[in-house]
Amino acid sequence: MKSSNWLNAVAMAAAAAGLTLIAVTNAPGKADEQLINVSYDPTRELYQEINPLFIEAYRKETGRGLNIVQSHGGSSRQARKVVSGELKADVVTLGLYSDIDSLRKRGLVANDWASRLPNHSSPYGSTIVFVVRKGNPHSIKDWPDLLQPGVDIVTPDPRTSGNGKLSALAAWAAIVTRGGSEAEARGYLREFYRHASALAEGARGAAISFATQEQGDVHLVWENEALREVAQSGGKLEIIYPPISIRAEPVVAWLDKSPAHKGDLPAARAYLNFLFSDEAQKRIAKLGYRPVNPDAAKAAGVSFPKINLIPITEIARDWSDANDRFFAENGVIDDVLGAPKQ
Template sequence: MKPRLFADAAALAAIAVAAALLLAHNLDGSGKATLLNVSYDPTRELYSAINPGFVAAYAKETGRTVAVKQSHGGSSRQARAVIAGEQDADVVTLGLPSDIDGLVKRGLVAADWARRLPNRAVPYTSTIVFVVRTGNPKDIRDWPDLVRKGVEVVTPDPKSSGNGKLSALAAWGSVVTRGGDENAARTYLGALFAHATGFNAGARGAANTFAVERIGDVHLTWENEAQREVAASDGTLQVVYPPVSILAEPSVALVDAKVAKDGKRDAAEAYLQYLFGDAAQETIASLGYRPSKPEVLARHADRLPKITLFPVTAIARDWADAQARFFAEDGIIDTVYRPHSQ
């Protein structure tokens, strides 16, 4: 009997240790279950505003307490960090659907991620606009103005940043959606990169280069980041909306491989669903993002003006095709891109 007792005791001890490790992994120091939202560069303020509302709503509905932590960086770089295990994400809220597709290929996110949530898992859209010095001294109105002699452009790295990728796609589309052919688009994109002052790794770094260090004449950036940048500039910057730009579709997904083993699926799913509710949609609009709910967008038309936005299908089959065609090794970007990082 004694050996069996010892075996049972050892098994119980092993179970207790495993349970303790799982609990420690899933809880922060206060005993709250903790979610990690790995997001792209300029969404710090957005999720800082959204998270307290979700925490309160989740506690009211379930009686359970949850905390949400945030991580921010260039969208593609963040996706690579999740793949490498450097970011232990429960959910990802990235700048491009193609960045999430990269996680699908590694078995971290389910293939049907876009069908699990409203609006194909796009809680809001955005676009790329211009920020210039007040008074617009270089008279920058449209994409061709960016490659005039003497104009210096600030844009993030198209290899690491969703902002950088979207700026490149918007520039390309500004040519081909208005009658130009692909040769003209390639020539224009090469000229645009030649006018770049450098390539920051992410959107916020580029914003600091332009607004704080006062480098460059025009900054290509997310609409929401442009609004934040101008509001913080004490009247020294202004937004210019070009006649045409790209429809950006930042997307969100559950990291299935992570939440399945950590027992946080319910909380993580509730968090992503919350982004499509009225409270989060109002916060989204108030911070310069275009909410997926049309009625909320309509209430914020004064800060989110109508602009001609072309979809990714105007320049590629879909986001995955755009990623492969433009940003894969030896893709279009490699033929015209000469990095000189800051």
């Protein structure tokens, strides 16, 4: 227990500093192989629970021990670090399709990566919800309420974070899918970011600012992160589900060209396939992610509130188009936030 508490403390400190944390889970006995999982910010606890389950299953199946190394940070920044070689990876488990597809464009994963695993390589879903202070003093219930005078929004930077990108897309969708024009959606986003006093690099950094440092009035965050945040707050925080939000579809892939290993790595494929197993899907549900197996949440004793989750195809052709339109150079985010300084 002490080592677990220490690890969580290090994770929080690393997130607050905008750093990447790497933690190692050791297999019983001698480790014959090592697997590096480069993931996005809030999944620390998820893989800390899933990794030992897979390690034991892999040992029983192959007789081989395994170490799994976790790396966490803003999803888009993690992808860029893998591309640059700053981070080695065997598998990537990132928040956005476009982040893994950026690796495909550079030849690090195969062209058909999304079709190599079930459900288009998405083992769980999520969305963006609001976390507010106890009693919801600003009566925040829907997206227009975020623009009330005096409301300070906490959200990660959409240029580095999957959480940040999804918050921007959810806000845009909340306007245009309810009859607003694109000009109105752009104006909403511009005002939205005027209410955001600071933009953390990743989801966990934003969570620390809001929950631990008690900055801001409302936190826009992954649903699973919101559940964790509220559960640990001792009654100081509560979740607000807006009537509409974006359908998040985190995706996973093994790298076909990776400096982390030479040649084929069967453990990488087995690891990602394990995420779709009944055992992993139940654990996914318990940790606040929406499993792709519809029976897993029920088996885990978990129910998720119903919310109108807008698919990306309601506001763009697909995830790649959304990334180009909103987050590429001279896209919507550059327009409303200003181009990043070089």
